[in-house]
Amino acid sequence: MPEAATAAAEPASIALVTAPTGDGEFEFDRDTALTRRAPGVYDIDLSAGWTIISAVNGGYLLAVLGRALADALPHRDPFTISAHYLTASQPGPAVVRTDVVRTGRTLSTGQASLFQYDENGAEVERIRVLASYGDLDTLPDDVRTTAKPPAIPPMDQCFGPEDGPAPVDGSSAIADRLMLKLDPSTLGWALGQPSGKGEMRAWFGLKDGRDPDPLSLLLAVDALPPTAFEIGLRGWVPTVELTVHVRCRPAPGPLRVSITTRNLAGGFLEEDAEVWDSADRLVAQSRQLARVRLG
């Protein structure tokens, strides 16, 4: 590492950023809470509550890293955050190490890595993240956009794991924490009739009623079943890289998430997510590159 960046990694003091509203009251806040061991270094016990089968959800992990950076950087909102997933995380102890890359007036850039421990106690890197943070509340209110909210039927016409023949695997702990109601037109895969289109749409919320904020948007973009299911593939679709742009602080209420895949080729696919809030604002966009491991 260059001297300049290393020196910036441990400034004498880091401004403590206000914890998300309702800290302690809601599961997502409790499960992303970090203990600062030293400036820029945080301990966490990764919750088993956000697993899909046995893997810890990548969006939950990104929210953990995003929360560490919100503390380490002088700005609190992730404007753009890119994560490269290195090895599979497990529920249990982890340490997040952050590095302040640059601080500016309106944007600051930071880096963070999440490590867990091997059988000898040595740190193994799970995820590395690069992100630029700002303050969403300072942005002008102009919207000049051609994007329209996704056409999702009303929530009572959409389906979640609790609505009968489980469309989302009931053995995944994360299903107990999410309010996920899938658009029936992207649910063909659950009935053995995938549409062949790389689309997945759903209403999204946290089951305990926690309202969305920039950190929970990092979870929302990676919480739906893989679009590969609607293309007719089953199996595991591990994320290689995920970048999220948070564009607006979300209004309270349920979110609509639309995911699209245009290019499944050579054993990889991209998933583009758009997240819309209850005020019809496009609050987050994301893209991930994932591998297709046929089941």
Added chain:
Amino acid sequence: MPEAATAAAEPASIALVTAPTGDGEFEFDRDTALTRRAPGVYDIDLSAGWTIISAVNGGYLLAVLGRALADALPHRDPFTISAHYLTASQPGPAVVRTDVVRTGRTLSTGQASLFQYDENGAEVERIRVLASYGDLDTLPDDVRTTAKPPAIPPMDQCFGPEDGPAPVDGSSAIADRLMLKLDPSTLGWALGQPSGKGEMRAWFGLKDGRDPDPLSLLLAVDALPPTAFEIGLRGWVPTVELTVHVRCRPAPGPLRVSITTRNLAGGFLEEDAEVWDSADRLVAQSRQLARVRLG
């Protein structure tokens, strides 16, 4: 920085990766050539040949960093590369410092930073990059995709700076090196009649006839005029973050690049690029977050 990552930054030896074909013969190869000062550390004189007005093009800079990582990592092709732009680069001396994050059988992950020097000779970080590399030639040939090539008229019905009232600013050195023929339906801005749609499409190549490869794709995604022009805004649109997925080694011949913006809001916009090769393969996808600085 964590001990583990720092230790990995300077392995005892790094396999030299084959230089791109035609090294020395073509301007892009000469201007991205790096001299290895030490394992993982590279010097370069950034060319003034890839500037837009006075700023060094972000795609050219990404190609420089991408080439350093291709040397530092055991894999040669950038599968996904994310760059955060920190300060404006200038033509002239620079140093690239790389860090091997993880090496795996099919993918390796690396980090790289480009630094220039202030008046006291101290290093100033310009760009930091996180990337996962693989070998495109080892991927299976399956394509299951709904994406279609962009509808761009034949090249002789498209327009470049040499075709009269300059649509691309003639004072930009990069214009002399690119074969850029813009779709007339996304050229309204040049005639004072922007379409209002966030779209830009063009045929793209290198003027000296160098064929595309994964490194030049990193340039192609950031070489068109900003979509903001067609939305009716003029001025500077500096990139905050740019992520490129290279999905296939491009066939020889001209590329088609299509750029779309769906969400211009709060002073920021995203630009999504797709790059198609002469064999009708979607060879790269990118997304950037940029600021809109009104002119």
